[in-house]
Amino acid sequence: MIIGISARDIRFPTSRDSHGSDAMNPDPDYSCAYASIEMSGGDPTGHGLTFTIGRGNDLCVAAIKGLGVHLVGRKLDEFEEDLGLASRLLLNDSQYRWLGPEKGVVHLAAAALINAVWDALAKRAGKPLWRYVSDLSPAKFLSAIDFRHIRDYLPEEAALERLESQYAGRADRIERLMKDGYPAYTTSAGWIGYSDVEIVRKLKVAHAEGWRHFKIKVGGNLQQDVERCALFRNTLGNDVRLSVDANQVWDVADAVTASRAMAPYDIYWIEEPTSPDDILGHKAIAEQVAPLKLATGEHAHNRVMFKQFLQAEAIGFCQIDACRLAGVNEVLAVMMMADKAGIPVCPHAGGVGLCEYVQHLSMIDYVCISGTMDDRVIEHAAHLHEHFLNPIEIRNGRYIAPTKPGYSIDMWPQSLADHEFPGGPVWAEDVHQ
């Protein structure tokens, strides 16, 4: 039985070195609100986190504590029997719902808790999360999804039919995943705060490690953006993939201009060209810059937003986030809609724990939903993995399938103690906070 919920404010001082910097977010301190679900009776503790970039992480911690009371007193068996229960309990508190609805701090907090429940379920089953979900029957998988407000695009019956038709090939795909892993790209060489010298050095190192798909941050000054693309091609040539990420800074017209200016450098996708809420804006940009494709989603807050991006044919890549969406359940809904649209799911990661999270999600997409890894990549950033008990493993630019039970999000007790804000030793002497 769940006997208590705790949440801690964990922050890493990444802004001191411009790690993670982009055009909209010049000085992020990668942070997380780290939730723990304490169980009685020998069931494993479930962990989940939601990712933020610093100030306001305390709001997510407070929201986790406030929402968490809905889980206390429930048995893990109840969540296993009804895979939608945690989502319903947390998202349908009408008073908290008002603060979104289904967006912002409250949604981020719900994600941490929902993910913690899945973590506990997978741990108890002795399986990594991707495998736990892959072993569900199609009907059971479907029961995790809330179809409210999306069934005009994806009715339950069509979703079930798709899952059933993919069920037969499961075993082969699991075997292939265990053998080959999942393709990835790296963002670590291209933060906007890095100098050209630093970028060239990091690109070369990453290429030597086996990376063949890179992302660089743009959106500062158009001439510099184009120069960055040229620098990239001059450094690594034309046999590797390049995506660029503007982090929302452009208006529609500017996005079109910038995309066209960078197009000669063979851009795989243009990410977050404008406001993440602007479905029709993305559609307008996409139409004007085709065949160049757009990617967005790390700030798309729920399944209704993704539904529209897909309906409008506004995006060429679907960038789910493991905790911007309300945890595993809502991610499953979005991945099924992307599959229907024929749009590759390429998760947003980096941050704290996002790589650990999303590897499971892409693997679920491959095994249970889309049945393919073609055109799909998981984002990778090289920092902060040392704080996790079961960090990601990368080999030749691919994620190795996790084998340890759970959702890979447990952090080391010492890491938590060191980085707790504001009292932990990393922060205690920081005069800027």
Next chain:
Amino acid sequence: MIIGISARDIRFPTSRDSHGSDAMNPDPDYSCAYASIEMSGGDPTGHGLTFTIGRGNDLCVAAIKGLGVHLVGRKLDEFEEDLGLASRLLLNDSQYRWLGPEKGVVHLAAAALINAVWDALAKRAGKPLWRYVSDLSPAKFLSAIDFRHIRDYLPEEAALERLESQYAGRADRIERLMKDGYPAYTTSAGWIGYSDVEIVRKLKVAHAEGWRHFKIKVGGNLQQDVERCALFRNTLGNDVRLSVDANQVWDVADAVTASRAMAPYDIYWIEEPTSPDDILGHKAIAEQVAPLKLATGEHAHNRVMFKQFLQAEAIGFCQIDACRLAGVNEVLAVMMMADKAGIPVCPHAGGVGLCEYVQHLSMIDYVCISGTMDDRVIEHAAHLHEHFLNPIEIRNGRYIAPTKPGYSIDMWPQSLADHEFPGGPVWAEDVHQ
């Protein structure tokens, strides 16, 4: 100079009597996070609030305190010289922005603070807010608006041209407002938790008071919804206006079915038929139920969402909210876009202080932007006005133009003390919290 920001958690136990109940929100405790900007040097204290329905109000209080540091140390003159300054300081904190962006708890908190700055400016000028804004030059008015991410729909030049063309008729419209007030409708008779007997009694009382436009809550059970519409027409006849409000509970197909079933009762608008994020869903419903019109906006979180509702011709009425949007500045942007689209602005109110707020906004729309009150109404609900120093005044179903300086949002010290959560006397003995 601003020397400090305070915020208080104020809650009213409205759920005890089903006041404010609807299909999505069965038991709201109308609440507000009440912000005060303390000034040195004799400048007036600015007040602003953001409205919530109970649990989680504490998150808005915490966010106001966290964001508020950006205002401390600034002079009121700086905000007067640059009407966009408060918005920029509060919305462009990149770390807090991550938690939205521009939505949810952080946006609600920014609204309270931005509105408090406008309140202080209007108070110092000795004018009610609507009049303070009406007396700005078109260029000065325009400087309050952030055109980022909306200029593809409304470029600055077009907005300025519209304001200038309306400038000449200002004095006449101010005179008419002072004489006749602004048309309104009432929601107080139709909460979903009320019995039929209660509704009939309240409708008759409201009609006798002069009300001619009413709204009732639907979205429970379709047969009951239709019976409610019939009850309404049987009670008050066909010479009054009826709007219905489903508070988001329907899917697209259900919304079409329900709207058609109620259409014979001459429905002025169908409000929140589905997810407030579903622009394309509203468009699909609107096309199928025309000439019946849709209204939404109380949960539309920013100017980018409204832009799309207008671009898609998905709504027939634009329901701005004074603190869901980031305060006066973002409301001005949305009202200008609605004007361009030819869609009437009919603000969401009720709650705590929303009527006090939005009367000013509709009056600004009339004087400075649209130049008309045709088809436009301000929502009215009859509760909680006694807690405000300068409550709204209604005569014959119309809002009387406020004359006291400021944004009408100052609450009585005793009301604040009594309803502070959780320590105030109203809550101290409540065992349910």
